[in-house]
Amino acid sequence: MNSLDPQISLDLRTTTADLTAPVISRSDVLVVGGGPAGVAAAVTAARSGASVTLLERYSSLGGLASGGMVLVLDDMINGQEITVTGIVSEYVERLQKLGLAIVPPADDRKTSEELWNKWGRYGTFDFHSHTTPKPVCYAAAFDPDGWKRVSNDLVREAGVNLRLHSWFSRPIVDNGVMKGVICETKSGPQAFMADIVIDTTGDIDVASRAGASYVKDSYLTTLVFRLGNVDTNAAEAFEQANPKEARAINRKIKRLLGGAWELWWLKTPSTASSGATPRT
Numbered sequence: 001m002n003s004l005d006p007q008i009s010l011d012l013r014t015t016t017a018d019l020t021a022p023v024i025s026r027s028d029v030l031v032v033g034g035g036p037a038g039v040a041a042a043v044t045a046a047r048s049g050a051s052v053t054l055l056e057r058y059s060s061l062g063g064l065a066s067g068g069m070v071l072v073l074d075d076m077i078n079g080q081e082i083t084v085t086g087i088v089s090e091y092v093e094r095l096q097k098l099g100l101a102i103v104p105p106a107d108d109r110k111t112s113e114e115l116w117n118k119w120g121r122y123g124t125f126d127f128h129s130h131t132t133p134k135p136v137c138y139a140a141a142f143d144p145d146g147w148k149r150v151s152n153d154l155v156r157e158a159g160v161n162l163r164l165h166s167w168f169s170r171p172i173v174d175n176g177v178m179k180g181v182i183c184e185t186k187s188g189p190q191a192f193m194a195d196i197v198i199d200t201t202g203d204i205d206v207a208s209r210a211g212a213s214y215v216k217d218s219y220l221t222t223l224v225f226r227l228g229n230v231d232t233n234a235a236e237a238f239e240q241a242n243p244k245e246a247r248a249i250n251r252k253i254k255r256l257l258g259g260a261w262e263l264w265w266l267k268t269p270s271t272a273s274s275g276a277t278p279r280t
């Protein structure tokens with residue numbers, strides 16, 4: 001019989017004895033989830049002198065920023081003030097040095113047809129503006145795999161104890177106090193103990209399993225795919241020379257794809273072009 005048969009799986013229940021797992025580490029701080037929030041928390045704690053373990057279920061760091069191919073750190077400025085700083089500025093700087101991020105220089109952060117033509121397809125513009133064209137602003141178009149690389153560098157340099165392929169499965173709570181977590185790994189369940197546990201799973205896996213109350217909601221997600229060997233210069237030249245035809249084609253494609261994004265494809269700093277398929 002097929003074990004995935006819904007009739008069977010619905011009725012199946014099994015009870016196991018209390019779990020015994022080896023303790024792999026004891027740290028001041030344990031961070032669960034290696035996305036942007038987890039890396040920032042782990043690196044900041046380690047730089048402050050704490051011993052830190054960072055757990056990530058997948059084979060690489062970056063969470064949605066790398067695995068979900070975010071492509072652009074959009075609009076990080078309010079007027080002249082750069083408002084999104086800290087660890088993310090280090091990412092931007094390092095990615096730029098590697099040639100894996102592009103940021104409009106201060107002189108280009110204005111509204112003009114010429115600057116729109118130069119920067120628009122990198123997505124580095126003020127999304128909320130109602131002007132046409134939209135103003136170019138401080139934002140970073142980046143390569144998702146570059147994000148993984150910089151995350152590794154930041155974590156390694158800060159001396160964080162990184163454990164990949166470690167899927168949080170249950171909290172260790174004693175008398176209402178969080179003492180650590182259990183992860184599922186290829187070697188079986190493993191325990192990681194800490195004075196402070198930070199949940200950066202993006203889904204509050206740890207907090208919710210530990211009994212914390214939460215509000216359930218949903219948000220639009222954008223499914224991104226990448227295409228290589230696309231002549232994006234030719235596509236842009238066509239758009240700029242034939243704005244009416246290009247708008248008609250874009251409208252047709254947007255109808256097919258759906259979603260909220262005005263631009264359905266973006267350029268990235270590496271040679272590949274990227275198609276963004278927005279869905280709500």
Ligand SMILES: Cc1cc2nc3c(=O)[nH]c(=O)nc-3n(C[C@H](O)[C@H](O)[C@H](O)COP(=O)(O)OP(=O)(O)OC[C@H]3O[C@@H](n4cnc5c(N)ncnc54)[C@H](O)[C@@H]3O)c2cc1C
Pocket residue numbers: 032033034035036037038055056057058061062063064065068069070071072073074166167168169200201202203205221222223224
């Ligand atoms: C296409 C796209 C474009 C976006 N554009 C922008 C943008 O321009 N600007 C912006 O600010 N935001 C943007 N976002 C949103 C941004 O990506 C998220 O806000 C950000 O990634 C959240 O970071 P996080 O670390 O909290 O969570 P996540 O990125 O979700 O990272 C969570 C990490 O925890 C790990 N994890 C989860 N569960 C477990 C578990 N049980 N055990 C172990 N590890 C676990 C995951 O594998 C992941 O690595 C975009 C998102 C998408 C998809």
